[in-house]
Amino acid sequence: METEDGYMMLNCKNRFKSRQRSKDFALCPYYYGILLVFGCTGILIFMMTVIGLNFSNKKMDFSQNENISSLAGNNYMCQNDWLLNQGKCYKFSTSSKTWNDSQCDCAKLQAHLPVIHNLKELEFIQKSLKPGCASWIGLYILSPGKQWMWINEHPFVELKNFSMISPTGSMSCAVTTRTQVYSEDCNSKFNGICQRDAV
Amino acid sequence: IIITCIIIFLRHPQTTKCSGKWIGVRDNCFYFSNDTKNWIDSKRFCISQGSDLAQIDTQETMEFLKKRTGPSMHWIGLSRNQGESWKWTNGTTFNTWFEITGDGSFAFLNAGGVYSSRGLIDIKWICSKPRF
Numbered sequence: 604m605e606t607e608d609g610y611m612m613l614n615c616k617n618r619f620k621s622r623q624r625s626k627d628f629a630l631c632p633y634y635y636g637i638l639l640v641f642g643c644t645g646i647l648i649f650m651m652t653v654i655g656l657n658f659s660n661k662k663m664d665f666s667q668n669e670n671i672s673s674l675a676g677n678n679y680m681c682q683n684d685w686l687l688n689q690g691k692c693y694k695f696s697t698s699s700k701t702w703n704d705s706q707c708d709c710a711k712l713q714a715h716l717p718v719i720h721n722l723k724e725l726e727f728i729q730k731s732l733k734p735g736c737a738s739w740i741g742l743y744i745l746s747p748g749k750q751w752m753w754i755n756e757h758p759f760v761e762l763k764n765f766s767m768i769s770p771t772g773s774m775s776c777a778v779t780t781r782t783q784v785y786s787e788d789c790n791s792k793f794n795g796i797c798q799r800d801a802v
Numbered sequence: 803i804i805i806t807c808i809i810i811f812l813r814h815p816q817t818t819k820c821s822g823k824w825i826g827v828r829d830n831c832f833y834f835s836n837d838t839k840n841w842i843d844s845k846r847f848c849i850s851q852g853s854d855l856a857q858i859d860t861q862e863t864m865e866f867l868k869k870r871t872g873p874s875m876h877w878i879g880l881s882r883n884q885g886e887s888w889k890w891t892n893g894t895t896f897n898t899w900f901e902i903t904g905d906g907s908f909a910f911l912n913a914g915g916v917y918s919s920r921g922l923i924d925i926k927w928i929c930s931k932p933r934f
Contacts, residue, residue, distance in 0.1 A: 697873050698914070699912075699914050699915075699917060733873065734874065734926065735838055735875050735876065735925045735926035736874060736875060736925075737875060737919075737923045737925060768922050769922075778923060780838065780925065781838070781924075783924060785920070785922050785923045786920070786922075787906070787919060787920055787923070788904060788905045788906055788918075788919075788920065790904055790905050791903075791904035791905065791906050792903050792904055792917050793917075794873075
């Protein structure tokens with residue numbers, strides 16, 4: 604009887620199983636199909652995101668490479684939002700501040716208002732400015748009798764294309780537009796330019 | 803429709819469009835330069851066009867001008883002699899309804915506000931003239 608019971612049980616289980624199986628089979632084409640489609644789309648999306656991420660990473664790499672390669676020859680480099688010229692990095696601010704505040708802003712970036720050594724540097728700065736924009740440079744004069752000085756305490760030497768358009772009251776500071784360097788009241792507000800050595 | 807047109811025409815008989823590059827705001831036409839000049843030369847240019855450096859009377863106009871100029875600096879028709887108050891180019895005293903930053907004697911504006919300068923820098927400018 605035990606064996607019979609056992610057999611019966613087995614039989615039952617088998618029957619149950621077979622019933623389930625047959626049910627599964629009956630639903631199979633439907634659900635499995637849907638599952639397949641979902642699975643595939645899932646995998647597709649996953650792959651696309653992976654590829655996308657890879658691509659954007661590569662893109663970022665490219666931009667960095669460009670930054671470095673543009674300096675090929677010498678190993679100079681600037682941070683992303685700085686412009687490189689002749690071994691120096693430049694950042695052009697678009698917020699109007701007094702000469703002092705602009706200088707402070709630059710100091711926070713381990714930089715300073717531009718000290719310009721030659722005409723090429725001046726041309727680079729002027730060409731980088733938009734028409735109708737005037738920006739502070741690191742040049743000032745304490746009083747009319749004195750000399751224009753760079754912020755590194757070197758005296759300003761006028762060049763053929765680098766002169767100052769100036770009536771100088773008491774203390775004056777220099778701004779440059781795309782075409783010319785002017786003296787302005789140091790408390791007036793203009794954009795700043797920060798300059799620092801490239802690494 | 804015809805009646806409303808007639809009514810509008812009768813109410814604003816003097817309304818004319820601003821010509822060419824001039825842009826109309828309320829009762830005035832404005833010209834935004836592409837070129838750059840100092841304040842005096844900008845003023846001369848405006849006068850040669852039958853206008854003057856921009857006079858700004860309403861907040862609405864001010865907001866429009868600021869938006870239109872963006873970061874570029876533009877001369878407007880405000881100046882002062884040392885120690886005197888600001889005056890519009892037509893001689894009327896400025897009633898200080900907006901702030902002019904700095905100690906300079908010639909005013910310019912951009913999206914950031916109205917600032918003052920010594921007037922020598924070459925920047926853009928705005929002319930204005932009445933619409934009619």
